[in-house]
Amino acid sequence: MGFGFDMRLIVGLVVFSALTSSLINGEVYNVGDSDGWTSVSNVDYKHWADTKEFHVGDTIIFRYNKEFHNVIQVSYENYKTCNATNPYATYATGNDSITIKYPGHFFYICSFPQHCQSGQTVDIRVPHSLAPESAPQPTLPPTSAPPIPPVPGNGTGSSTLTTNCCFYAVVLAFLASILAY
Numbered sequence: 192m193g194f195g196f197d198m199r200l201i202v203g204l205v206v207f208s209a210l211t212s213s214l215i216n217g218e219v220y221n222v223g224d225s226d227g228w229t230s231v232s233n234v235d236y237k238h239w240a241d242t243k244e245f246h247v248g249d250t251i252i253f254r255y256n257k258e259f260h261n262v263i264q265v266s267y268e269n270y271k272t273c274n275a276t277n278p279y280a281t282y283a284t285g286n287d288s289i290t291i292k293y294p295g296h297f298f299y300i301c302s303f304p305q306h307c308q309s310g311q312t313v314d315i316r317v318p319h320s321l322a323p324e325s326a327p328q329p330t331l332p333p334t335s336a337p338p339i340p341p342v343p344g345n346g347t348g349s350s351t352l353t354t355n356c357c358f359y360a361v362v363l364a365f366l367a368s369i370l371a372y
């Protein structure tokens with residue numbers, strides 16, 4: 192009996208601390224996963240971003256050869272038209288780590304000739320989260336990005352959501368069963 196209790200307590204604590212640390216420290220996403228940030232592998236960055244659920248506190252990392260690529264944050268219009276003039280931010284180290292500080296859309300392109308046109312662009316959509324954020328949120332520089340509804344119940348994005356929901360449910364059930372002892 193005591194053994195069962197200890198195991199459940201330990202497993203519960205491990206799961207709980209993993210969960211809270213991921214909520215506090217945020218996730219880390221490598222843009223393009225193992226392909227990185229490139230114009231030559233036909234990486235579908237839209238699909239890559241659509242299958243992620245970004246939150247304030249998460250970190251996105253752009254990895255690339257800095258002789259051939261860069262990361263330019265632009266407005267929605269300039270993202271659509273591959274126009275890198277008047278950027279909001281410019282990154283060029285080849286290993287750029289960007290922490291998401293507030294919700295909204297973050298549009299990035301590569302400004303090397305034809306790279307944006309050939310698909311080296313990404314829209315990081317960070318929904319307003321339900322997590323407590325007491326401080327008033329600064330808003331993104333104005334863009335006229337149309338509101339994008341949450342990913343509908345179709346495709347891999349929604350399966351991630353489902354996994355998360357059930358994972359949290361299992362964790363809560365775990366904790367409840369420990370407390371019930």
Ligand SMILES: *[C@@H]1O[C@H](CO)[C@@H](O)[C@H](O)[C@H]1NC(C)=O
Pocket residue numbers: 269272274275276277
């Ligand atoms: C590029 O964007 C800048 C400012 O955002 C704008 O002034 C310029 O006209 C744009 N260029 C083109 C070719 O659209």
Ligand SMILES: *[C@@H]1O[C@H](CO)[C@@H](O)[C@H](O)[C@H]1NC(C)=O
Pocket residue numbers: 286288
């Ligand atoms: C990229 O930067 C991160 C810190 O932001 C560092 O931990 C990592 O080792 C760097 N990777 C490379 C390949 O330089």
Ligand SMILES: *[C@@H]1O[C@H](CO)[C@@H](O)[C@H](O)[C@H]1NC(C)=O
Pocket residue numbers: 345346
């Ligand atoms: C899911 O989306 C794809 C295109 O993204 C579409 O072809 C398909 O019909 C959709 N399926 C459902 C059930 O909505």
